[in-house]
Amino acid sequence: MRSRFPAGLVPVLTISALLAACDRAERPLAPDAGQPQFSVSATTQVHFVANGDFGNASWFEVDPAGGFTFGSIAVNRGGPTNDPQTLLNYSVFQCDPSFSCNTIREGSGLIPNRDLRSGGNSLSLSTNTTGNPNFVVSVGPTGVVSADWRANGLFTQSSTAINQITFPSFTEHSQGSFSSASANATGNIAGVALSPASSGEFGSNHQMTIDISRTNAAGLAVTQLGGGVDVTAQTQSAASAVPLLTAATSTSAASQFHFVANGDVGNLNWFEADPAGGFTFGSLYVSRGGPTTDPQTFLSYFVFQCDQFFVCNAVRDGSGVIPNRDLSGGGNSLSLRTNTTGNPNFNTFAGPAGLVSVNWRANGLFTQSSSGSSEYSFPGVTHRSHGSFTSASANATGSIVDVPISSNGSADIGTNHQMTIDLIRSSNVGRGPCVAPPDGLRAWWPGDGDTRDLVGRNPANGNFNVFVMKVTGSGATQLTDVPGYNARPNWSHDGRRITFTACRVTDSSCEVYVMNADGSGQTKLTDNFSADFMSVWSPDDQRIAFVSDRDGPQHIYVMNADGSNATRLTDGAADDVLPTWSPAGTRLAFQTNRDGNNEVYVINADGLNPVNLTQSLASESFPAWSPAGDKIAFQSDRDGNGEIYVMNANGSQPTRLTNNPADDYYPAWSPSGSTIAFATNRDGNYEIYVMTPAGSGLKRVTNNPAWDADPAWASDQLLATASARATFAPAKVR
Known part of the structure; x- marks a missing residue:
């Protein structure tokens, strides 16, 4: 079990594998004695060092006819550094009113790493245990095991502790640390559906050692407290x-x-x-x-x-x-x-x-x-x-x-x-999605890789909506009115449509949307459990480049303007994000960490011929191609903090445009190329500013306590932005 849940916690029995077998003899956990994670002895042992993604869900449900059902599923990344592995455990019990319980599903072992996929605010498991030599099904049939977790913002948790939980014939001992967020969980364990009353969480383990010991058991029965539980009150000095x-x-x-x-x-x-x-x-x-x-x-x-x-x-x-x-x-x-x-x-x-x-x-x-x-x-x-x-x-x-x-x-x-x-x-508790995530987790909205969405830097807890305004900051109009994250707007070149990222409670994950310039006709272009985001129109408005983690790491994809024919342009283990088209539509620049740090790369429109433009030990990010095609603006921390730079399209002559202790990021060229908009926290919170391509003529566009970000131009006089100042009308969720 992760930890004991004090007053105010929702999880129900969240442990790696909830119970040992009832009414059955001892079974070896894994057939392959050579696996480094497992050993077979008189007491079956599972040893696993978990690092990275994990998800668990559990439930306890009373049967109106008498008795109850309870179960649990847990999946963890980890294993040796030279052989990353994914460990899955599950069990489901049916019990009568006298607490005599029978196992109807139980299994544990290693599954293919590709069967667990993570997004910013979601985790998805889909594996078939049939024919898997590294997975042992102890009770019930083999088959498909699936679970989808989606963050719900109800609570966050972090812990560094030593925990032990004991059942008849089963003990789990864990030591290490983790951070997690509450989630809704749906799925199926070899034909047994997860209960709608289940509670779930997902997050990151940090060197979490998990040891599971199994011994013979004749069944579950009520046991009396004692021995391990000291019921004598203790008082402090x-x-x-x-x-x-x-x-x-x-x-x-x-x-x-x-x-x-x-x-x-x-x-x-x-x-x-x-x-x-x-x-x-x-x-x-x-x-x-x-x-x-x-x-x-x-x-x-x-x-x-x-x-x-x-x-x-x-x-x-x-x-x-x-x-x-x-x-x-x-x-x-x-x-x-x-x-x-x-x-x-x-x-x-x-x-x-x-x-x-x-x-x-x-x-x-x-x-x-x-x-x-x-x-x-x-x-x-x-x-x-x-x-x-x-x-x-x-x-x-x-x-x-x-x-x-x-x-x-x-x-x-x-x-x-x-x-x-x-x-x-807190003295100012309001309505809305409940909390920000813990250290090490991305915000619920969008989880798209922007470090500014990490805890402590997002004062809106991830609630953003798209606005449009004049470059003077006047005439601000809210285009989206949905709770969640609606941001990263990008205007079509004909000025008629805006594509944007939306992470809404009505969707499985973050998706790419499109709407008319007045906010009407909001339509989802992508629809799957993976996270799709950071969409940008091609110069002819016939295609949209975007980022997705549908195949594992975040990669650049391109699709038709109606969402069809999505094609991956980049591959590999690195994250490739923030695409920007060249004016001719023949190349894309993007941010990638394939060299160990963030760099700006360029590829052909078909994904071929990747070239590192920045080649720096610093973090180079947020590329934006100029309308003339000869320059690329970007953010760099090569001088100690995030500043806006501009370089030639071949990566030569990088020049710093801003120079202050604040964080300046997300440059965006106006259609004529005469102005660059960007986001900065130089006034204590993030606002939109504009300047010339030489870094002069600095002007503030927005001025409010909320977070303003993601500038996108319709014309030299009209901007779309994302802002946390939004008001919500849930009845209008599209």
Whole structure:
């Protein structure tokens, strides 16, 4: 399991392979004893060092007729550096009301690397285990296993820790770090569909060592807590005690809660799809702790209702200290019953105050222990924790101020050991896609390789729409009005149409769209699970060059103006992005990292004859061909930071046009070649500026607190841009 999910987390049992076999004898995991990742012994061992992409999904679903089903699928990149590999694990169980469970699907092993494809905000798995000598299907048939993850912006997570989770006949031990983002997951495990109530995440592992041990098992039965779970409350020393701060006493821009947890802990969370559209997710967390001189009990909960566009509203949200007597039990059960009305130490941020009641009872499905540091981010809330805990899975029933706890969720009870918990609340939580991604992950929108979309540099959390305005900055008109990412506009040479990148909740991934110059007639030109973006018209407006990762790395493609006949122009393991046509339409310049750093290359329109124009140790990016065809503008950090340069079309005589400590990028030539527009953060946020090709006559075009980027010219007097200042009308999603 990645980590324990504290209050406010949606995932349900997210582990690499959820359970061991029930009612079956020991089986070797892999037939090839020579594989470096696997060894066969009395206890079957899987050893895998994961680095790079991973995705997992899991679910727990109650059967109205009695019993329940739960399952999990996980896929990880990794293996030796000289032999990269992809590891897949899955299992599905059907259980009766007495918790007697039978395995109906289980398999694990190596799959072809090409069967896992990643995009900026999506991950796609499609593999056939039939005939794969490196994959062992222990239970159920072989066949197609598919899963598609799409980021939903509900939360992000990062962790560096040692974790262990134990089931009957199965133990997984992991050590390392990862960063991930919540996702919707759909798919099929050899004929068994992933539940719509499943929760998923995908992200990046960082030297994550995974060891799975399997032994014989006669089946699953309820087990009692004990041994590995210390139910004796522990308290910290008074010298290290830190008082709990509440929002009522905080005067800072953000309210911060600090709590040192020791002793009993109960946790639950759920994610439930609404058949009419949208979904609900919620969480509750309660723990003993506080100073030894003043033992305390901390409670935190929230419930969100979200529409189909992932616009979410908190219907219940509260945290604070409750009377110690309101949490009772320990061992195999825990009971919470408290009334927050009139409690001066408890803050209700959304919904009414009132009765919160939960009963946990251990169910014997798994136990878990963890030691390390974790951070989770939600709308307006960041949860940081450091310490260790032991826990066991449980069933949970109850309600949060009249909102019943869903039966389609997960819960656990156990013991915290000097677990430091910090909750930080923002003072300006709004609606919309929820959070920005963690370090190391691309933003939900677009995930197209632009480093400015990384966390901490995108103040709009990826929400952009296309605007058109005069070069003076006046007359700004919003052309798209869809939540998500609508950017990288490029005007056709006849001025009638605009192609752009859109990453919308109604699509599987980022796609190339086209619209009329007034914003009408928005039409999708690409449609697949891969990311398609960075589209540019050919000089005759008959073709569109764009970037796609449909075959693995990001490469340059060209298609007809109606989206047909997509043809790949570049190949190899490097990422090739940001194409720009020569005025004659016979060549394209683009940015590539095929030499280990970003360089500007040029190729013929058929993809042949690649030539490195910049040949520098610096990062050279964002090429833009001049209308006359004799110059190429680009960005370079050869002088220490991102500046706009211009060079001859053969790469000679590079000349710096801008010179300041700010980040200047994305140059764009006006149709006459008399002006270059670009984006810069020299005023503290990104705005559009214009200048002459000599770098003189600098003028600011946009002036607002939002992020303005991606300038594209219709005429010398008219610009299209992408801006985060947009307003949304979800009913108009096309």
